Amino acid sequence: MVSDGDGLNGTVIGSKLGASDSGAAAAERIRRLRGTIDNLDAAVIRLLAERFKVTGQVGELKAQAGFAPADPAREGEQLEELRTQAVKAGLDPRIAELYHAFVAGQAKEGHARIARRQRAEA
Ligand SMILES: C=C(O[C@@H]1C=C(C(=O)O)C=C[C@H]1O)C(=O)O
Numbered sequence: 592m593v594s595d596g597d598g599l600n601g602t603v604i605g606s607k608l609g610a611s612d613s614g615a616a617a618a619e620r621i622r623r624l625r626g627t628i629d630n631l632d633a634a635v636i637r638l639l640a641e642r643f644k645v646t647g648q649v650g651e652l653k654a655q656a657g658f659a660p661a662d663p664a665r666e667g668e669q670l671e672e673l674r675t676q677a678v679k680a681g682l683d684p685r686i687a688e689l690y691h692a693f694v695a696g697q698a699k700e701g702h703a704r705i706a707r708r709q710r711a712e713a
Pocket residue numbers: 646649660661662663665666669694695696698699
């Protein structure tokens with residue numbers, strides 16, 4: 592049996608515990624895999640923070656120079672490269688497309704905010 596403090600009670604997995612040895616073994620493997628998922632998510636968040644710091648620097652420079660936030664040619668090149676990388680890594684390229692749409696979209700919103708701030712401070 593699993594104690595109240597294991598975080599699994601009340602979950603689909605928790606409801607299976609004690610039903611059989613194989614259920615308990617599966618629950619333990621899932622608990623470990625979830626630890627790995629949490630570590631990977633933490634790494635992704637740290638990488639995203641780094642990426643948005645760099646795109647913020649690009650945004651400052653674009654605003655100072657009067658360049659538009661969006662660069663569709665660059666985005667096209669990135670998308671092609673990310674799709675290729677995804678396929679090589681065994682990832683559905685649609686995930687790469689969704690990822691790019693999210694990060695580039697957020698970066699461009701950030702650029703527009705930076706440009707407004709720079710104009711207001713001028
Ligand atoms: C960061 C830039 O600005 C925008 C955001 C991009 C991104 O998040 O990678 C790519 C192209 C631009 O539309 C850039 O031009 O490099």
